[in-house]
Amino acid sequence: MAIEINGLPSSSVHQAGDSGKGGEPLEVPAPRTQSTSAGSSDTVSLTQRASQLDQLERSVSSQPVVDTQRVEAIRKAISDGSFEVDPARTADKLIQFESSLDR
Secondary structure, rough: OOOOOOOOOOOOOOOOOOOOOOOOOOOOOOOOOOOOOOOOOOOOOOOOOHHHHHHHHHEEEEOOOOHHHHHHHHHHHHHHOOOOOOOOHHHHHHHHHHHHOOO
């Protein structure tokens, strides 16, 4: 979702990668490399927590974003007229949502 910001002077708004010098390219120094001997090798070790986070991320990413069974049940209840709205619960959830925006 894009947010339009009005009222800023044009001189304070720069595009990403803009050096602020009227279209001149931004010079970035080349990374320095070190020569390594043929026998050396790099190793990476992850902590147990990092491994658990990686496993959790893979597990969560494989889950569906939407509970399609619940959506279908609600859709069916709406279409056959049996869906009931609890106004007190709806109001409580709206208040809870609005108060979470203040944090």
